[in-house]
Amino acid sequence: MTRDEVYTKVQGVLVDALGVDEEEVTPTATLKDDLGAESIDYLDIVFRLEKSFNIKIPRGELFPEDLEAVRNDPKYVANGVVTPEGLAEFKRRMPYTDFSEFEKDPQVEKAATLLTVDTITNYVVAKVGA
Amino acid sequence: MRWIWIDKFIEFTPRTSATTVKNVTLAEEHLHDVYPDFPIVPHSLLVEGFAQTAGILVGEARNFAEKVILAKVSKATFHRLVRPGDTIQFAAKIDQLSEQGASTSGKVTCDGELVAEIEMMFSHIDQNMAGLEFPEHNFVFTEQFTELLKGYRAAGAVAI
Numbered sequence: 001m002t003r004d005e006v007y008t009k010v011q012g013v014l015v016d017a018l019g020v021d022e023e024e025v026t027p028t029a030t031l032k033d034d035l036g037a038e039s040i041d042y043l044d045i046v047f048r049l050e051k052s053f054n055i056k057i058p059r060g061e062l063f064p065e066d067l068e069a070v071r072n073d074p075k076y077v078a079n080g081v082v083t084p085e086g087l088a089e090f091k092r093r094m095p096y097t098d099f100s101e102f103e104k105d106p107q108v109e110k111a112a113t114l115l116t117v118d119t120i121t122n123y124v125v126a127k128v129g130a
Numbered sequence: 131m132r133w134i135w136i137d138k139f140i141e142f143t144p145r146t147s148a149t150t151v152k153n154v155t156l157a158e159e160h161l162h163d164v165y166p167d168f169p170i171v172p173h174s175l176l177v178e179g180f181a182q183t184a185g186i187l188v189g190e191a192r193n194f195a196e197k198v199i200l201a202k203v204s205k206a207t208f209h210r211l212v213r214p215g216d217t218i219q220f221a222a223k224i225d226q227l228s229e230q231g232a233s234t235s236g237k238v239t240c241d242g243e244l245v246a247e248i249e250m251m252f253s254h255i256d257q258n259m260a261g262l263e264f265p266e267h268n269f270v271f272t273e274q275f276t277e278l279l280k281g282y283r284a285a286g287a288v289a290i
Contacts (some may be wrong), residue, residue, distance in 0.1 A: 017204075040201040040231075044251055047226040047233050059229060 001128055006053075007121050013048040014117065017041055025117055032112045049120070055127045062123050064093035065114070071108055082106040090114070096122040134274055135179035136220060139282035147223040147236075148187040150278075152179055158216040171212040173246070176238055177203060180248045184234040186220035186279060188252045189271050191227055196254035197270045201231065204249040216240045225249075230257045 005058060011025045018035050031037040037045070042063045050057055059065070070076050070093070076086030091099060097119045102110065141149035154161070154171055161169035181200045191197045212218060222236035231253040240247040255264055 040251055040253055042232050043228075043253070044202065044204065044233065047228075051226070 003112050003121065003125050006128065007117075008122050009048070009052055010117065010124060013045060013052055013062075014120075017044045017048055027118045027121065029117050030113045031117070031119075035117075036048045045120070049124065053124055053128055060093075062096070062120065067093070067106070067111070071111070077108045080108055082108050082111070088110070094119070095119075096126065132274060134278075135175055136182050136278065139278060140219075141221075142187070142190075142279065142282055143233065145191045145224060147221070148183055149219060149221045150179070150183045152213060152218045154214050154216045154218060158214075161214060165274070171213055171216075171218070173206070173208050176212065176218070176246055177206055177248060177250075178206070179218065180220045180222060180236065180238055180246075181250060182275070183220040184224075184250060185252060186204070186235065186271075186275055187222055187224060188227070188232040188234065189275075190223065190255070190279065191232070191274065194268060194271045194276065197256055197264060197268055198232075198252045199255055200250060200269060201253035202251040204233075204251060206248045206250075209244050210240070210248045212240055212245055230254055267274060 007027070011022060014020065014025045014031075014035065015022055018031075018037055018041055020035050024035060028033055031042075031045075046057050046062060049055065049062075070086065070089055073086075076083055076089055082090065085097070086108075087103065090111070091097075094114060097114050099114070102114055102118075135152060136150040137152050139148060139150050141147065156169060160175060161171060164170055164172050185198050185200065189196065217240065219239045220236065221239070222234050225233045225235055231251060233249070233251045235249040236247075237244060238248065
């Protein structure tokens, strides 16, 4: 399976799970702000990806959990800005996310923009070896 | 009035499927709230009856240890109205089940006729991603729900 094929299937999953139009699902679209995903939607996306790609997604492997603990730890976030230790922690929990833009201005309130359609595509590509 | 929209189980296969029955009577207040002089079961209560059926199925799958709550109605398509005197059947199955919740789907029928097709998701709220905490006791599965399942399992002639 090529990356493009994976992306097309991921697009279909997000259209079904989030009730959005196909045109809205672009590689850089953020799940929360652009596509309106809420907490239950992340579980729905996991279920649909597992079924669509015949893979198993262990809890927390695709969508990190308990990020509130990271946000509230002064070692990781100081005055609303993610510290270098905090960035390392985010990267450890979200290995399929591109942090290059976020690193230029690591405001913690922008952390929600980190989870994009590309995050999911990157994860699935790694899982299925595309 | 009790918030119970199913009367009994007629089929229950643990971790797989469940079917319940509900008899509709003119005496139910909610039937008269939708259209004047034309009582029907509101679609929202058909969704609730399905949710109670599927919710007990999902709860039993983990021995009622989880607080199972309806979190998302992914799809609900309605094909006909339900009127007083009808007998509704809710047939639900578990599509996927994990530590965090479950996705279910199924049909609502009346005398073999298709009334609705529903897909919905339940969350095990103690396993939520945000680390929120809820009261320890299981406030979801009260006796009124667990007794329904006990009644089905003990079915057979009742000696008086």
